[in-house]
Amino acid sequence: MSRVVVTGRVPDAAIEKLRAEHEVNAWTAPESIGREELLRRVAGADAVVSLLTERIDGELLDAAGPQLKVVANVAVGYDNIDVPACTQRGVVATNTPGVLTDATADIAMGLVLMATRRLGEGERLIRSGQAWKWGMFFLLGSSLQGKTLGVVGMGGIGQATARRAKAFGMEIVYQSRSELDPGIAADLGARRLDLDELLAVSDVVSLHCPYGPATHHLIGAEQLTAMKSSAYLVNTARGPIVDEAALASALREGQIAGAGLDVYEHEPRVHPALLELENVVLLPHLGSATVETRTAMAMLAADNTLAVLGGARPPAPIN
Numbered sequence: 001m002s003r004v005v006v007t008g009r010v011p012d013a014a015i016e017k018l019r020a021e022h023e024v025n026a027w028t029a030p031e032s033i034g035r036e037e038l039l040r041r042v043a044g045a046d047a048v049v050s051l052l053t054e055r056i057d058g059e060l061l062d063a064a065g066p067q068l069k070v071v072a073n074v075a076v077g078y079d080n081i082d083v084p085a086c087t088q089r090g091v092v093a094t095n096t097p098g099v100l101t102d103a104t105a106d107i108a109m110g111l112v113l114m115a116t117r118r119l120g121e122g123e124r125l126i127r128s129g130q131a132w133k134w135g136m137f138f139l140l141g142s143s144l145q146g147k148t149l150g151v152v153g154m155g156g157i158g159q160a161t162a163r164r165a166k167a168f169g170m171e172i173v174y175q176s177r178s179e180l181d182p183g184i185a186a187d188l189g190a191r192r193l194d195l196d197e198l199l200a201v202s203d204v205v206s207l208h209c210p211y212g213p214a215t216h217h218l219i220g221a222e223q224l225t226a227m228k229s230s231a232y233l234v235n236t237a238r239g240p241i242v243d244e245a246a247l248a249s250a251l252r253e254g255q256i257a258g259a260g261l262d263v264y265e266h267e268p269r270v271h272p273a274l275l276e277l278e279n280v281v282l283l284p285h286l287g288s289a290t291v292e293t294r295t296a297m298a299m300l301a302a303d304n305t306l307a308v309l310g311g312a313r314p315p316a317p318i319n
């Protein structure tokens with residue numbers, strides 16, 4: 001029997017699955033585990049099931065000890081994990097791709113609609129108690145039909161967002177490290193462009209690339225200036241891909257028309273300048289937040305953990 005530490009609350013089904021084979025020590029309080037408590041708890045663990053709010057670095061891996069075999073992130077993004085530090089210590093790192101693709105693409109499309117149709121503004125107006133009535137020019141937004149969606153990062157979530165946008169009548173362009181499978185590209189009618197070209201032609205730019213040194217502030221002042229003044233930016237990937245101060249200034253100055261964000265550069269803090277603006281929709285990192293998706297993510301993390309502890313290759317290894 002191995003010792004599994006779970007760093008935050010996850011659906012019961014996953015805990016039960018782990019508990020059927022191993023000793024499980026799970027943090028169950030609603031607030032996040034503090035760093036000191038986390039370092040204390042992981043000591044002697046064979047497996048750590050981590051949430052994206054916990055930093056898994058060399059210090060934590062050393063606090064766990066040399067018996068640690070696997071870190072199973074309950075997220076597809078793994079910028080919270082120092083993967084080279086895991087590899088150096090012979091620790092397998094895993095994530096949860098696939099199971100959250102549709103839920104996250106739904107939120108991306110939701111943000112596209114909210115931003116372009118000014119739904120947040122309308123909701124805030126009603127709740128403010130201000131008088132309003134239907135008017136020919138009241139809260140006019142921008143239509144999607146015939147417009148171009150630029151997808152930055154054409155992995156599973158980017159493709160799923162493109163499929164939704166196509167159903168709304170949008171044309172698809174994308175920027176990605178690799179060329180799409182020709183069948184999928186033909187199906188979506190998607191053209192691959194450089195980032196500069198994509199920014200210049202897109203009416204909505206949606207970010208779906210992983211976060212790392214190569215994508216830090218991928219969208220900054222220069223890129224925002226390259227976008228159309230009528231365009232919108234949507235980010236459901238990771239906050240620091242966007243220079244938030246530059247975004248706030250571009251939104252304030254009308255360099256772009258609007259934005260929809262689910263993630264933040266210094267999460268959970270939101271740049272105060274964004275809070276002042278009407279032309280940005282702000283969601284609290286809800287990309288994968290459905291009961292079904294979170295359950296599937298936790299079950300995949302449990303499967304990853306059980307596989308490594310059982311001496312097998314996990315279903316979703318990172319390293």
Ligand code: GLV
Nearest residue numbers: 074075076077288
């Ligand atoms: C959520 O942000 C994830 O990476 O799974």
